[in-house]
Amino acid sequence: MIGRWISEQMFNLVHRNQLIYNTCWEDPRLDREALDLGPSDDVVMITSAGCNALDYALCDVRSVHAVDMNPRQNALLELKLAAIRRLPNDEVFSMFGRGYLPTVVDAYQDALRADLSGFARGYWDRYINFFANPNRSFYFRGSSGAFAWMINKYIDRVAKARAGVDRMLNAETLEQQREEYHSHVFPQIWKRPVRMAMGRDSTLSMLGVPRAQRRQVERDFGGGIAGFIEHSLNHVFARLPLSDNYFWRVYLSGQYRPNCCPEYLKPENLDRLRGGLVDRVNVHTTTLTDFLSNTSVRPSRFILLDHMDWMSEHRQAALVDEWQHIADKACPEARLIWRSGGLRTDYLNDIQVNHRGSKVRVPELMSMQSDLAARLHQQDRVGTYGSFFIGHLAG
DSSP states (O other): OHHHHHHHHHHHHHHHHSOOOSSOOSOHHHHHHHHTOOTTOEEEEEOTTSHHHHHHHTTTOSEEEEEESOHHHHHHHHHHHHHHHHSOHHHHHHHHTSSOOTTHHHHIIIIIGGGSOHHHHHHHHHHGGGGSOTTSOGGGOHHHHHHHHHHHHIIIIISOOHHHHHHHHTOSSHHHHHHHIIIIIHHHHOOHHHHHHHTSHHHHHHTTOOHHHHHHHHHHSTTHHHHHHHHHHHIIIIISOSTTOHHHHHHHHSSOBTTBSOGGGSHHHHHHHHTTGGGGEEEEESOHHHHHHHOOOOOSEEEOTTHHHHHHHHOHHHHHHHHHHHHHHSOTTOEEEEEESSSOOGGGGGOEEEETTEEEEGGGGEEEOHHHHHHHHTTOSSOOOSEEEEEEEOO
16 A cells, blocks of 8 residues: 555656656557548547647647646647747747757747747746757657656667667668567667666656556556566567657657658648648646536547546546536537557446436447457557547437
8 A cells, every 4th residue: 555655646746747748649640540530520638748639630620629637738739839830840840840949949939938828938938948958859858758868878878779779760661670679679678677667656657657557557468567568669669660650769769850750740731730720729727527517619529548547546536527528518429539558448337427318337328449449559650558449429
């Protein structure tokens, strides 16, 4: 019990006081196919780093509502929105593609600051220099970014594996990439100190993984967290081409490339966003339940990420309330997606909501698109989740 309490306090300390995610770690290419986004859709999502909110806006949806309890995550999305509106494309890419803009302080003061909310303005007044260091990219900032920075230092100075990592990232074929990974990168990096570090709650807290999610992984995967990570790395580096895997490129190098980056950073898409799509993105610092309680929007698409893994153990009543509001507010035939660290989300079987005059369990609200979810999950370029779910609400 003491160990559990300490890990929970550590996780809460990190999440209440830090920017956790400097980039989204959910593959929006899967989401686009799962949700079939279009002009009549109103999307509600967890903000995370805001990259995917912009990706969904590029699908010409009617509105995107990015909701997050951590105001620092929303401050990051606000900064991206301001940069898209106010800066030329090359400066936007320098800032959010390379993670470094030499003139960022002046750009912030002259063009970006006035567009921000009070909290976001106060936050970036203090931390805009995250983008000003040529030796430490923005993508090595925040708690998950700090961990990526330490991993890269380990690769360079301890494992001496940088040459192999670069060859793997730039391989011309999947066969070359796989050979480099199995022969050089994995044996040099995945050693006992790293495996031990990945099993610590302090490490997982930096990555945004609560103890409840760790237990779900350990329940479903042999070898615990270390076994799951080894399985995930093999999926990403040995089974899928890295040529368009911008998630791991930025993690292992601190920057994107113009031909390997989130959709919102491509010049033609920046032009489209600046042409009006960016104005469809709305930022809300609150809980999903409170947002649904106070909006007139009837969402047709929900992106719930993996936040239910944590709520199922620590805020069960709040999770029940959240699903009641989803059932009450979603438009008919709405679609929902979520992810989990484990292989299943059995905790949803225990949640009952009022629907059309009777009590029903959450799975009974939806038809689950299990075959599509399984197929898409195998194409996931991130590889850090155990499972992916797609549900269609009954009409």
